[in-house]
Amino acid sequence: MKNITLSRFLIEEQREKNVIAADLRLLIEVVARACKAISIAIGKGGLADVLGAAGSDNVQGEAQKKLDVISNEIFLEANEWGGHLAAMASEEMELPHPIPNRYPKGEYLLLFDPLDGSSNIDVNVSIGTIFSVLRCPEGVEPDEQAFLQPGHQQLCAGYAVYGPTTLLVLTLGDGVNVFTLDREMGSFVLTQRNVRIPETTKEFAINASNQRFWEAPVQRYIGELLQGKDGPRGQDFNMRWVASMVADVHRILSRGGIFLYPLDSKIKSKGGKLRLMYEANPMAFIVEQAGGMATDGRNRILDIHPTGLHQRVPVVLGSTEEVKRVATYHVG
Numbered sequence: 431m432k433n434i435t436l437s438r439f440l441i442e443e444q445r446e447k448n449v450i451a452a453d454l455r456l457l458i459e460v461v462a463r464a465c466k467a468i469s470i471a472i473g474k475g476g477l478a479d480v481l482g483a484a485g486s487d488n489v490q491g492e493a494q495k496k497l498d499v500i501s502n503e504i505f506l507e508a509n510e511w512g513g514h515l516a517a518m519a520s521e522e523m524e525l526p527h528p529i530p531n532r533y534p535k536g537e538y539l540l541l542f543d544p545l546d547g548s549s550n551i552d553v554n555v556s557i558g559t560i561f562s563v564l565r566c567p568e569g570v571e572p573d574e575q576a577f578l579q580p581g582h583q584q585l586c587a588g589y590a591v592y593g594p595t596t597l598l599v600l601t602l603g604d605g606v607n608v609f610t611l612d613r614e615m616g617s618f619v620l621t622q623r624n625v626r627i628p629e630t631t632k633e634f635a636i637n638a639s640n641q642r643f644w645e646a647p648v649q650r651y652i653g654e655l656l657q658g659k660d661g662p663r664g665q666d667f668n669m670r671w672v673a674s675m676v677a678d679v680h681r682i683l684s685r686g687g688i689f690l691y692p693l694d695s696k697i698k699s700k701g702g703k704l705r706l707m708y709e710a711n712p713m714a715f716i717v718e719q720a721g722g723m724a725t726d727g728r729n730r731i732l733d734i735h736p737t738g739l740h741q742r743v744p745v746v747l748g749s750t751e752e753v754k755r756v757a758t759y760h761v762g
Contacts, residue, residue: 436462436598436609436618449604454585457514457538457563462598462618464508465559465590466611468501468545472557472592495551498522501544501559515540517572519739521708526574526739538585539564539577543708546589547674556593558676562712563587574739581711581732589676589712599625599680601719606683627722628686631749633668635678636690643694647727647759652690675704679713679747683720688748690756692727702726702742706734710745723753728760 434442440455450458479496502522509515510527513534518527521543529535540563547557563585566572588600596611598618606625609618634655641652658666670687672678678689691703704710714724714731724731724747734743746756 433612434620435615436600436620439607439609439620443602443604447604449602450586453514453536454538454563456512457509457536457540458586458588458600460509460512460514461505461540461542461561461588462609464505465596465598466616466618467504467508468497468559469590469592469596469611471500471504472497472551475554495545495548497551498545498548505542505544505559509540512536514538516566517576518542519574519577519707520544521705521740524740526572526577528572537566539566539572541577541707541712543705546676546709547672550672550674555672555674556591556677556680557674558592558680559590560676560709560712561588562707562715577707577739578736580735581706581714584711584715584732587712587715589679589716591676591680593677597621597680599683599716601716603715603719606716606720625683625720627683627717627720627749629721629750631682631686631688631752632665633670633681633685633687634690634752635670635672635682635687636692637671637673638669640694640696643696644692645694647756647762648690648692648694651756651759675709675713679717682722682748683716686749688746688752688756691745693744697742700742702744704742704745706731706736706741706743707739710743713745714747717747721750722748723750724748725753725757728757 444450502520510529511533514536515538516535518540542561546560550557564579566576570576586602591597598609608622610621612619654661654663655667697703710731717724726744727746
């Protein structure tokens with residue numbers, strides 16, 4: 431594959447397929463630059479004193495790492511002046527971030543989780559950034575209500591993986607493509623086109639420490655996988671759990687599998703663990719565009735009508751046949 435940079439790829443998508451507007455193309459390039467800046471900050475680690483706790487909590491009540499705060503600021507500063515956005519919303523902030531009056535405003539809404547899996551920062555395990563773009567409804571203020579759109583209305587979504595290499599995974603609603611950061615060039619370069627998730631799998635990802643809290647359908651499903659060849663599935667399965675959604679989803683994108691963070695008795699009052707707007711919706715969009723499936727255990731995630739900016743939901747996504755089986759167990 432010849433070297434096709436992210437910029438060239440987006441221009442060709444705009445020119446040849448007409449799947450992306452010029453201002454959205456420029457917005458994605460700004461988001462990519464923010465991801466590069468975050469990658470650099472992570473790479474410095476202890477050399478720049480960016481590891482460890484920040485000594486503050488985010489709106490979710492979770493202790494923030496220094497890099498959570500740094501990554502959030504990088505995203506805000508990179509995107510507020512370009513003239514493409516009406517507003518931004520971050521998992522780390524209670525309310526939407528308005529575009530300052532000194533800058534021009536655009537028609538898009540950007541949602542992001544600046545650093546997913548940040549509990550892994552200090553142990554040098556892959557972490558990432560998740561983002562999603564919506565169109566701001568015409569004639570309305572870009573307040574919280576403007577963001578509350580179902581996931582199928584996303585214009586694009588993506589994530590960056592900060593691991594042995596830095597990857598940018600992107601969908602414009604026309605398949606999923608993967609870009610690798612060439613550090614010498616300073617550019618993201620297309621390395622995989624039209625990624626497809628295998629329909630069947632022998633791998634699953636779930637936090638097994640919560641087993642005693644799971645609902646009966648999940649207990650049944652995981653129990654059958656653990657029985658392996660001796661159980662009703664007639665084959666052995668392997669469990670993988672990174673505790674970084676970006677890393678777990680990227681593995682599924684690469685070689686198939688199923689990811690579950692189901693509803694359980696411990697988090698039932700909150701509605702689930704993962705955030706619909708910042709995690710579930712963009713990942714569901716990507717997974718579906720790669721031929722997979724994403725549900726809350728029963729219903730399609732992209733059809734959920736959000737009721738709040740920080741709404742939580744259960745998530746089951748990955749290879750189609752396995753996600754369908756989990757949904758069948760919930761109905762049955």
